[in-house]
Amino acid sequence: MWSSLAGSVSPGAGWVRPCRMTLVARTVEEAACPAFEWVGCNGWVGSPSMAKPPVLTPQAEDFPRWYQDVLNKAELADNGPVRGTMVIRPYGYSIWEQMQAQVDARIKGAGASNAYFPLFIPESYLKREAEHVEGFSPELAVVTHAGGKQLEEPVVVRPTSETVIGESMSKWIQSWRDLPLLLNQWANVVRWELRPRVFLRTSEFLWQEGHTAHATESDAAGYARQILHDVYEDFMVNVLALPVVVGCKTPAERFAGATNTMTCEAMMGDGKALQMGTSHELGQNFAKAFNITYLDDTGTQQLAWTTSWGVSTRMVGGLIMGHGDDAGLRLPPRLAPIQTVVVAVRDDEAVIEQCRVIAQALEAAGVRTRLDVDTSTSMGRRVTDWEIKGVPVRLELGPRDLAAGEVTLARRDDGSRTAVPIDGVAAAVQGTLELIQSDMLTRARDARLARTVSVETVDEAVEAAAVGWATLPWDRVGPEGEAALGSHAMTVRCLVRPDGSVPDSVGETDLIAVVARSY
């Protein structure tokens, strides 16, 4: 619909700003909440004594509670009746649908095709790959009874589908001509969780899981990286406006059964990290377990090399916590299900008619538009509601605007309001949407840099990661350092090269570890 922004995807040099430890001393409150943002956005910042109580719990007061408030008041999701499950409400689901559509298009662009594999997996399948079953068994939901009697072999509800898909791959792949086999499925999966959080960690969630088989290790490695960069990083940076750090997981943090796990990590509004998506090289582990073999062009039987990769509804949580402020959600225009809302200020025939005309013009220009002529609800209430829902641009039209031939354009991201002529408003909105998209990315990147500190020791990293992220040489950490970080509820989120690029393997020298608290 509109051209992609100029910003390049690759982080390049200078992706982390080295700075003094003094910056670390800033409290979370100071970093997250500059001043009186809670009063609303702009306009009146009345005296605190007169101010109404904030609609949402301020982030600086209680970030988890703020998150809960946003989920409720923006009508994104409820808790389900079974602990750890969630009900995704229509507005929340429309956000997910946007993610699906735009990720799916990129997946197709990478050559993969969608298919569907069963929810139920024979328990024995999981057991075929030792590390895999060990990693997942604690969180498996297992069906032992069905059809009124006990099953001969229990079936597990899929926690991920490497095993069933591996079984199909072994049937479908005979020759080198069948490779690469590039599959994807959109599905729900179940991982029984002890500490659930809506969107971030629930016992059931929605995701996309890609599974591919290749003739050579380098083909598999290349494809896993193609997905990582061209699908995930590109989507997160250019659509979600979240400047993710992309790197390799340490062996301790690897996916169960993988030989290499690569990740996109985003910083949330409270300085914690969130794993937004992963792409795995599975080596020949699953090929061996499921006998995925092919005849090469010399007639020799060979084991295939497989990959898997996924992003989930967790990204919705990342979007909320990555961009949200004390007035609620802030959606980047390219993702927003509603990009612009046209609000009629008064119950006035001419005003409402003009609103309709404007909304039609916007739709015709390809802007996802909502018309709000619910004048029985107070203006202030409607404005607040649209802000909580994070709609990027709000057009307010009342008798005063109409008389002046103007409409008031309010930006959700920075709270600014300007009058624009009604003639040509669609073009103005389109321009503003592009501006918001790039400003949100810039703001998020600056915020992350400001809270990322380069240090030299594990102890310094512990201090720095209390409020943000720390980077330090990986050879100063090692398995022992990783354990030490764990005792402070911190982890190495990923390993990157000094220039910010993704290592070929974690065995490279001079790698940098990114340390943070995480969700």
Next chain:
RNA sequence: CGGGCUGUGGCGCAGCUUGGUUAGCGCGUCGGUCUGGGGGACCGAAGGUCGUGGGUUCGAAUCCCGCCAGCCCGACCA
């Protein structure tokens, strides 16, 4: 699984210490009037087996015991 806590209209809470007629409050919901440029005001209404089972008592939301559910904090995960 170990430690701390909570169950009262849709949501958030008060009441319990010291038992006493009709269980309150805020938000939300519904109706109405005035309003309307940043969660408007007023009037009226609906909505509750006080988690559950037992016990004490003339009388239990309140005291005692059991059970259940949930929340927060410590080991795994997209």
